[in-house]
């Protein structure tokens with residue numbers, strides 16, 4: 205089989221006599237007396253290619269007329285100017301091979317709008333729809349954009365481990381990894397150190413963040429970033445939590461919180477600009493069918509710098525708003541901001557992405573740097589309209605004595621983190637970083653509202669199909 209050209213290239217080609225070969229799946233078929241019109245797509249672009257197959261083809265009666273949505277075909281033909289609106293060219297077939305039939309009526313996708321709920325029930329086929337196709341191309345462009353952004357700035361990509369013994373976020377939301385059978389586990393559970401006999405001789409889990417390991421290499425190589433799968437056994441049935449998601453985590457030595465916020469903001473703006481440049485058809489699709497304010501919101505991100513507030517200022521703003529707005533969770537200093545508060549800050553108060561900094565020590569993990577006020581840490585979250593938190597970051601505590609005090613206060617066992625403390629013993633420097641939830645970035649850039657729709661195979665509590 206010759207490798208066919210991708211449709212993205214073909215539809216941008218001028219009409220002419222040279223034979224063109226395309227391959228893909230049918231989105232629809234329309235038979236008239238002696239001609240069949242096929243809407244072909246191959247995943248490379250938002251537009252389809254109209255294939256015109258006439259009764260001169262050898263297999264016209266035997267095969268072409270029997271084609272249906274979902275069939276895979278390979279077609280050779282010539283490009284002619286298309287009389288139809290919305291497409292410059294159409295492919296007039298000189299030979300058409302049916303590569304895979306799609307067993308007629310049982311094919312679950314038809315040329316109509318399917319609900320996102322329905323599509324979630326067929327994750328293995330939904331990639332063939334316009335909406336998932338557009339989302340996946342945006343995901344791909346953003347992935348490349350993340351690497352471009354950091355590589356252009358001299359960051360080194362680090363692959364941090366997926367199996368780990370440290371709970372970076374201290375939230376106890378980790379998936380245990382074991383090679384023991386359930387019988388062995390039950391037997392071990394009766395002992396003092398139940399994971400002694402396990403593969404690693406201790407309890408280990410799937411990572412909730414690559415940050416701690418990234419810190420080790422930032423203090424060895426200069427700026428680094430990780431971009432990998434991240435796991436959280438959070439039992440959250442929300443539209444913005446996954447049990448398995450992807451996180452972008454840069455870590456920068458000789459860097460304070462202000463510089464950290466600058467990099468995060470610059471990165472978001474770079475990624476949005478990349479999309480506007482590389483995925484105009486996909487954005488137009490989402491702007492038209494999913495969220496009419498999408499393009500305008502993305503352009504707004506490019507045009508205006510993000511509002512910056514301290515946590516205390518944010519609380520004061522929210523309390524002022526509370527006189528007219530009813531929140532499910534009343535606003536008090538010291539509370540963790542709930543998603544309703546985060547959204548209200550971004551949507552109503554700032555009307556733009558907003559960076560909130562200096563959160564109360566008590567609600568943040570042990571590694572964040574203590575501020576001089578003894579009440580807050582040098583943390584920052586970026587909150588965006590419609591979603592709330594998309595980035596969480598901080599300056600790290602680089603002072604050994606303060607870090608050990610913080611760990612003790614939060615009940616973090618020091619023996620597990622001796623290596624982390626070594627980083628403060630030997631050549632410690634101020635450093636900072638952040639984590640971008642990649643799927644939340646996709647919610648922001650597609651206008652889709654459920655995080656299950658921005659990853660190919662979502663994993664959520666009770667759901668793994």
Ligand code: 4AD
Nearest residue numbers: 413415445446449453594595596597637638639641
């Ligand atoms: O705020 P988080 O928990 O920060 C960290 O893990 C830090 N160690 C990052 C760092 O400084 N290197 O998570 C970072 C981001 C959140 O802002 C959110 O966008 C995303 O990760 N996130 C999730 N996305 C989907 N599903 C979940 N369950 C998520 N939990 C966090």
Ligand code: MG
Nearest residue numbers: 585593595596
């Ligand atoms: Mg966070």
